[in-house]
Amino acid sequence: MIVLRQLVALIGKDLRLEWRRRARLLVVFVFGAMTLLLFSFALPETEMLVRASGGLLVLALLLSSTLGLAESFRVEHEDRALEGLFLLPVEPVAVFYSKAIANTLFLLALGPVLAPAALILYSVQVDPSAIADFALIWALAAAGLAAPGTLYSGMTSRMRGQDVLLPLLLFPLVGPLLLASVKSLNLVILGDAMDQLGSWRNLLIAFDVIYWSIGGVLYPFVCEEGS
Amino acid sequence: MKPLTWQHGLGILGFGLLVTGSVMGLTMAPPERHMGDVSRIAYIHVPTAWSMLLASTFAFGWALTSLWTGKERYDDLLAGSLEATVILSVLMLPSGMIWAKPTWGVWWDWDVRLTSSLVGLLLFAGILALRTFVDEPKRRATWTAVATIVAYVDIPLIYFGVRWWRSIHQVQSSPETVSGGMILPWRINAFAVLFITLWFIAMRSRIEAGRRQLEQAGEPERIAEAVA
Numbered sequence: 001m002i003v004l005r006q007l008v009a010l011i012g013k014d015l016r017l018e019w020r021r022r023a024r025l026l027v028v029f030v031f032g033a034m035t036l037l038l039f040s041f042a043l044p045e046t047e048m049l050v051r052a053s054g055g056l057l058v059l060a061l062l063l064s065s066t067l068g069l070a071e072s073f074r075v076e077h078e079d080r081a082l083e084g085l086f087l088l089p090v091e092p093v094a095v096f097y098s099k100a101i102a103n104t105l106f107l108l109a110l111g112p113v114l115a116p117a118a119l120i121l122y123s124v125q126v127d128p129s130a131i132a133d134f135a136l137i138w139a140l141a142a143a144g145l146a147a148p149g150t151l152y153s154g155m156t157s158r159m160r161g162q163d164v165l166l167p168l169l170l171f172p173l174v175g176p177l178l179l180a181s182v183k184s185l186n187l188v189i190l191g192d193a194m195d196q197l198g199s200w201r202n203l204l205i206a207f208d209v210i211y212w213s214i215g216g217v218l219y220p221f222v223c224e225e226g227s
Numbered sequence: 228m229k230p231l232t233w234q235h236g237l238g239i240l241g242f243g244l245l246v247t248g249s250v251m252g253l254t255m256a257p258p259e260r261h262m263g264d265v266s267r268i269a270y271i272h273v274p275t276a277w278s279m280l281l282a283s284t285f286a287f288g289w290a291l292t293s294l295w296t297g298k299e300r301y302d303d304l305l306a307g308s309l310e311a312t313v314i315l316s317v318l319m320l321p322s323g324m325i326w327a328k329p330t331w332g333v334w335w336d337w338d339v340r341l342t343s344s345l346v347g348l349l350l351f352a353g354i355l356a357l358r359t360f361v362d363e364p365k366r367r368a369t370w371t372a373v374a375t376i377v378a379y380v381d382i383p384l385i386y387f388g389v390r391w392w393r394s395i396h397q398v399q400s401s402p403e404t405v406s407g408g409m410i411l412p413w414r415i416n417a418f419a420v421l422f423i424t425l426w427f428i429a430m431r432s433r434i435e436a437g438r439r440q441l442e443q444a445g446e447p448e449r450i451a452e453a454v455a
Binding site: 148151152155156159160161165168169171172173175176179207210211214218221222224 | 294342343346347349350353354356357360361369370372373374376377378380381384
């Protein structure tokens with residue numbers, strides 16, 4: 001129960017922190033939209049862009065996520081804030097889940113910016129009835145990126161070479177999750193004649209459950225060594 | 228340090244078996260019905276893949292033990308197992324590609340097994356890169372163990388993915404699904420690569436222990452010079 005109260009308080013703190021640095025959010029949104037623009041240079045034909053739009057959106061989410069994830073723990077080292085939290089004492093597991101939830105919300109917030117940008121730039125027509133499925137897949141992808149991203153961000157935040165290490169560790173790890181997200185989003189955007197969306201969505205849920213469970217179990221070991 | 232007698236014995240036995248199994252596979256085993264002689268590369272490719280899966284499982288086991296006990300010895304074994312996993316993956320992927328070109332017509336296909344194997348290689352290579360960035364031994368051990376446990380999520384995908392998503396890569400063979408003459412060279416090479424892997428892990432973990440002891444003695448410059 002104490003852990004839950006700590007978690008709620010920490011989520012409030014993390015969201016306030018994000019809000020006070022909202023100029024950074026704007027930078028990440030612009031970065032995500034820019035990646036979508038750059039992808040269109042590689043696929044110049046509209047038909048190719050439409051067919052690849054699900055994958056391009058997921059890649060834009062992934063590339064944008066590294067900016068947010070890298071920052072999430074770095075800011076906690078200013079004035080040794082993280083050490084202060086642990087001395088209160090706050091349970092490490094509450095710190096991990098609050099950061100992971102804040103990061104998930106941050107990545108979720110990219111959806112309303114990146115998805116309309118992709119729809120307009122790539123001339124994608126999405127059935128309005130598919131928006132709920134689209135939002136669910138986006139949420140699962142965001143959560144699946146946030147949990148391991150938070151764990152690795154906690155590990156690498158004070159290391160030399162964090163900017164290299166975080167993507168080096170995170171990108172291959174979330175490879176299967178990205179594949180499932182791309183398949184799911186493409187089925188939502190291009191149509192699901194063979195009724196395959198359910199199995200890909202279940203795979204995404206499985207990855208989310210695994211990453212969120214492992215992250216919570218392992219983070220206390222990470223912070224013990226001075227993340 | 229104690230002399231490495233039994234470990235070297237494993238290496239010698241492994242290489243001896245590898246020569247025996249490979250000669251049997253090349254000369255005595257029957258050719259595969261559809262692919263012909265080209266399939267004989269399987270006597271190297273498949274045992275390499277098995278040992279890669281085993282080495283990564285050893286790494287996972289050592290990672291759990293290292294976290295649980297905090298003893299440095301297990302981090303040495305973990306480092307050796309991670310290196311073995313990476314090297315076996317590097318051997319497995321090109322040997323599979325050489326087999327793929329004449330049979331599938333392409334060097335590479337984005338099949339589940341191939342993709343997850345490449346992801347596995349990059350994952351474990353990334354962990355080795357992580358180790359080089361952390362100077363403090365206790366922290367390096369913990370973070371390597373954590374990253375290994377997380378990365379191991381990919382291994383069941385490599386093994387079972389071929390059954391879950393039927394694609395171009397064939398499912399696992401068994402003694403019931405292959406010709407009787409193929410089984411013995413396969414078994415010999417499976418043990419050969421396993422023994423070589425165990426020998427390699429023992430050697431690398433011994434080197435890692437030596438490196439750590441030197442680091443703790445406060446001679447990082449001497450180690451840097453020795454490594455360079």
